[in-house]
Amino acid sequence: xxxxxxxRDLAEKNTTKIVMLVADGLGGLPLEAGGKTELETASTxxxxxxxxxxxxxxxxxxxxxITPGSGPGHLGLFGYDPLEYRIGRGAxxxxxxxxxxxxxxxxxxxxxxxxxxxGRISDRRAGRIPSEESFAVVERLQAVRIDGVETFVKxxxxxxxxxxFRGPGLDGAVADTxxxxxxxxxxxxxxxxxxxxxxxxxxxEFVRQARTILASExxxxxxxxxxxxxxxxxxxxxxxYGLRAAAIAVxxxxxxxxxxxxxxxxxxxxxxxxxxxxxxxxxxxHDFFFLHFKYTDSTGEDGAxxxxxxxxxxxxxxxxxxxxxxxxxxxxxxxxxxxxRLRSHSWHPVPxxxxxxxxxxxxxxxxxxxxxxxxxLGQFPAKHLMLLAMAHALRLGKFGA
Amino acid sequence: xxxxxxxRDLAEKNTTKIVMLVADGLGGLPLEAGGKTELETASTxxxxxxxxxxxxxxxxxxxxxITPGSGPGHLGLFGYDPLEYRIGRGAxxxxxxxxxxxxxxxxxxxxxxxxxxxGRISDRRAGRIPSEESFAVVERLQAVRIDGVETFVKxxxxxxxxxxFRGPGLDGAVADTxxxxxxxxxxxxxxxxxxxxxxxxxxxEFVRQARTILASExxxxxxxxxxxxxxxxxxxxxxxYGLRAAAIAVxxxxxxxxxxxxxxxxxxxxxxxxxxxxxxxxxxxHDFFFLHFKYTDSTGEDGAxxxxxxxxxxxxxxxxxxxxxxxxxxxxxxxxxxxxRLRSHSWHPVPxxxxxxxxxxxxxxxxxxxxxxxxxLGQFPAKHLMLLAMAHALRLGKFGA
Numbered sequence: 034x035x036x037x038x039x040x041r042d043l044a045e046k047n048t049t050k051i052v053m054l055v056a057d058g059l060g061g062l063p064l065e066a067g068g069k070t071e072l073e074t075a076s077t078x079x080x081x082x083x084x085x086x087x088x089x090x091x092x093x094x095x096x097x098x099i100t101p102g103s104g105p106g107h108l109g110l111f112g113y114d115p116l117e118y119r120i121g122r123g124a125x126x127x128x129x130x131x132x133x134x135x136x137x138x139x140x141x142x143x144x145x146x147x148x149x150x151x152g153r154i155s156d157r158r159a160g161r162i163p164s165e166e167s168f169a170v171v172e173r174l175q176a177v178r179i180d181g182v183e184t185f186v187k188x189x190x191x192x193x194x195x196x197x198f199r200g201p202g203l204d205g206a207v208a209d210t211x212x213x214x215x216x217x218x219x220x221x222x223x224x225x226x227x228x229x230x231x232x233x234x235x236x237x238e239f240v241r242q243a244r245t246i247l248a249s250e251x252x253x254x255x256x257x258x259x260x261x262x263x264x265x266x267x268x269x270x271x272x273x274y275g276l277r278a279a280a281i282a283v284x285x286x287x288x289x290x291x292x293x294x295x296x297x298x299x300x301x302x303x304x305x306x307x308x309x310x311x312x313x314x315x316x317x318x319h320d321f322f323f324l325h326f327k328y329t330d331s332t333g334e335d336g337a338x339x340x341x342x343x344x345x346x347x348x349x350x351x352x353x354x355x356x357x358x359x360x361x362x363x364x365x366x367x368x369x370x371x372x373x374r375l376r377s378h379s380w381h382p383v384p385x386x387x388x389x390x391x392x393x394x395x396x397x398x399x400x401x402x403x404x405x406x407x408x409x410l411g412q413f414p415a416k417h418l419m420l421l422a423m424a425h426a427l428r429l430g431k432f433g434a
Numbered sequence: 435x436x437x438x439x440x441x442r443d444l445a446e447k448n449t450t451k452i453v454m455l456v457a458d459g460l461g462g463l464p465l466e467a468g469g470k471t472e473l474e475t476a477s478t479x480x481x482x483x484x485x486x487x488x489x490x491x492x493x494x495x496x497x498x499x500i501t502p503g504s505g506p507g508h509l510g511l512f513g514y515d516p517l518e519y520r521i522g523r524g525a526x527x528x529x530x531x532x533x534x535x536x537x538x539x540x541x542x543x544x545x546x547x548x549x550x551x552x553g554r555i556s557d558r559r560a561g562r563i564p565s566e567e568s569f570a571v572v573e574r575l576q577a578v579r580i581d582g583v584e585t586f587v588k589x590x591x592x593x594x595x596x597x598x599f600r601g602p603g604l605d606g607a608v609a610d611t612x613x614x615x616x617x618x619x620x621x622x623x624x625x626x627x628x629x630x631x632x633x634x635x636x637x638x639e640f641v642r643q644a645r646t647i648l649a650s651e652x653x654x655x656x657x658x659x660x661x662x663x664x665x666x667x668x669x670x671x672x673x674x675y676g677l678r679a680a681a682i683a684v685x686x687x688x689x690x691x692x693x694x695x696x697x698x699x700x701x702x703x704x705x706x707x708x709x710x711x712x713x714x715x716x717x718x719x720h721d722f723f724f725l726h727f728k729y730t731d732s733t734g735e736d737g738a739x740x741x742x743x744x745x746x747x748x749x750x751x752x753x754x755x756x757x758x759x760x761x762x763x764x765x766x767x768x769x770x771x772x773x774x775r776l777r778s779h780s781w782h783p784v785p786x787x788x789x790x791x792x793x794x795x796x797x798x799x800x801x802x803x804x805x806x807x808x809x810x811l812g813q814f815p816a817k818h819l820m821l822l823a824m825a826h827a828l829r830l831g832k833f834g835a
Contacts, residue, residue, distance in 0.1 A: 035517050039500060086467060393463055393471065393782050396804050409783075411813035413498055420499030424781040431779055432496055433503035433516065434526050 034114050036420060037273060044275045049361035049426040052322045055110060056348055058330030058371025060383045060402060064338055071338060071373060072384060073401045075345040079352035080400035087388030089397050090410020092418060094369050100380040106368030107290045109415030113267055121205055121262020127195050128289030130187055134264040139203040139232055141261045143194040145253035154215045159192045159253040167191055170253045177242045182235050204229035207236055211257035219257045269295025270321060274423060279315055281308045282325035291323055309354045316358055333371030341373050362425045363388040382412055389425035435515050437821060438674060440833065445676045450762035450827040453723045456511060457749055459731030459772025461784045461803060465739055472739060472774060473785060474802045476746040480753035481801035488789030490798050491811020493819060495770050501781045507769030508691045513820030514668055522606055522663020528596045529690030531588055535665035540604040540633055542662045544595040546654035555616045559593045560654040568592055571654045578643045583636050605630035608637055612658035620658045670696025671722060675824060680716055682709045683726035692724055710755045717759055734772030742774050763826045764789040783813055790826035
């Protein structure tokens with residue numbers, strides 16, 4: 034990324050502090066034509082006041098029309114081009130359950146399935162085996178032993194689990210073993226490049242031993258592996274920005290994404306209040322603070338418009354405590370939109386607000402999707418948000434003379 | 435650049451004329467929260483009237499958050515991607531003092547320094563030797579003679595000078611000899627690539643002879659060289675746009691930047707009035723006119739808000755004379771922002787106005803940072819401004835059938 038080359042040349046030391054408050058899935062839609070979005074419906078006196086001081090705009094997570102998952106959504110906010118830096122499915126799944134991937138790891142998503150007497154898949158989800166049952170089956174797989182490789186098998190939910198192979202020279206370029214169909218056998222793990230041949234053999238050995246272990250299971254007597262992936266190699270926040278970055282998140286996925294960017298996980302907060310306690314407590318030790326608020330997304334995913342409004346109002350009430358710490362730059366944004374109406378992530382631009390003494394006024398007095406359209410940040414790629422935060426933190430030197 | 439490929443295919447002949455008035459450092463900031471910028475404070479009846487006729491917007495010189503120097507700022511306005519076309523430090527310094535670089539030249543910035551008896555740097559700026567003294571020392575360096583290479587040594591200011599080596603096969607890939615520390619000797623010039631080995635030897639010979647010449651100096655008895663760079667290879671305005679381009683500037687730096695783009699320097703103006711006289715006088719001989727107005731930047735750099743306001747008003751009063759020539763396209767913009775409040779260049783977008791009969795009205799009646807946010811040009815990379823000017827000058831054909 035040319036932006037990263039610039040940062041290596043231009044990033045400067047300073048004592049300024051940046052807070053990035055990410056309201057997951059912040060952007061929304063009206064339920065009916067002519068109506069208001071969740072953010073427009075919510076009473077947000079603090080965000081509105083901050084919009085008057087700062088500069089607003091709409092961030093585009095990946096490209097217009099592209100709906101991001103949590104991985105690409107956050108990579109963009111952290112300043113990594115999500116089209117260039119990809120987190121493989123297996124690595125993301127491991128990250129999501131809080132498994133800390135190492136440099137020698139290759140992770141894959143596993144699905145239990147039901148095989149018939151001929152070894153053909155009869156149920157691709159092992160009868161949607163309940164999590165408790167599945168966890169016990171995962172426990173039995175801890176018995177797998179492979180020469181020269183450490184193996185971790187971790188439960189996710191229902192028929193889903195994660196397997197991580199740890200050892201030197203492993204490589205994620207192994208094809209899925211899931212034939213995406215019933216009535217056929219699982220595929221063998223096949224290396225897509227010579228570098229991955231050993232990994233394919235390791236995966237085949239894992240499947241062989243697992244099949245023996247699982248032979249007696251009624252539902253989960255087989256498995257398929259998908260999304261083999263190593264830990265993505267991201268330059269860290271310290272390398273890129275010279276920032277001591279702290280992540281204050283509740284859910285494993287967002288902790289994991291922050292860790293991939295080299296942030297330090299701080300605290301064990303279970304609520305926004307506790308996150309703010311943590312923020313205050315670690316204020317002196319860091320320069321950048323990523324605060325993740327999940328519930329604007331989960332209420333959107335549930336199609337719960339009123340709940341999302343309420344969660345936005347909860348977030349708004351948290352702002353004075355953040356302001357009381359006097360951050361030099363305060364960013365409020367989302368990793369993507371999650372309109373309750375769609376009950377899913379969406380491609381719509383994300384309302385974004387940056388507050389600093391160096392903001393040029395854009396005449397806004399409200400923070401909302403509609404107002405952001407007239408804001409001074411315009412519509413911009415999310416991957417440029419960190420450049421703006423760094424500039425307003427007076428941590429970027431001049432490009433050229 | 436894809437834009438240049440397009441231009442080579444699409445640029446067409448016409449008799450239309452384009453004026454680009456660059457108010458250096460035009461964009462600003464309010465001094466206090468809730469206040470107005472310099473441009474918003476100024477009385478600008480002509481710019482406001484033109485905003486009603488034309489299309490406005492905010493140009494981003496390099497990337498969001500990136501503060502450009504004069505070089506990248508102007509390259510963008512001239513249609514060169516400043517991230518792709520870099521002007522090395524030495525070449526820019528030579529340009530800034532009005533030295534016309536040739537294709538066989540490599541330029542470097544020189545600093546006089548004080549060496550102790552052991553040859554170690556005791557003062558990196560030679561006691562900030564006054565310019566008059568320094569100029570005399572530079573004069574003594576004219577005695578350097580190097581086989582097969584012509585050498586130019588030119589004073590800049592205080593301890594700073596420029597050295598240019600002219601000869602076939604020279605290359606700018608030579609490392610700085612400045613150790614950026616005292617108590618150590620200057621470094622030897624080292625080639626970073628095989629192509630630069632001869633240049634490194636030439637530089638070493640220059641340093642050897644210079645040290646002998648300077649041995650008797652009290653303060654400036656040593657020197658370091660930095661930013662070795664050849665003249666950047668830019669396609670010219672004639673090649674890219676088919677435009678006969680004239681530059682009407684007062685300061686050497688901007689004349690030099692225009693010359694790098696292949697513009698013809700016209701006149702010897704010392705004031706805006708004289709620049710307008712020059713413009714009228716050369717109107718028939720050129721198609722494109724770059725007018726550079728320095729004082730919106732220098733007042734900003736001085737932190738002189740009221741003076742910058744006054745300079746903007748001076749610029750505004752100049753517009754009727756430009757309009758009386760009936761340019762087909764009139765562009766008013768800046769190469770970057772220089773808010774008085776920051777006393778330096780900044781990353782903020784630059785208010786930009788394009789006036790032509792082909793402008794689509796955007797409903798604005800004022801030219802200001804705030805109004806430009808709602809303008810028809812939106813926020814756009816500065817490097818695209820020339821495409822727009824060419825289009826409105828009806829000098830670009832259709833892309834594809």
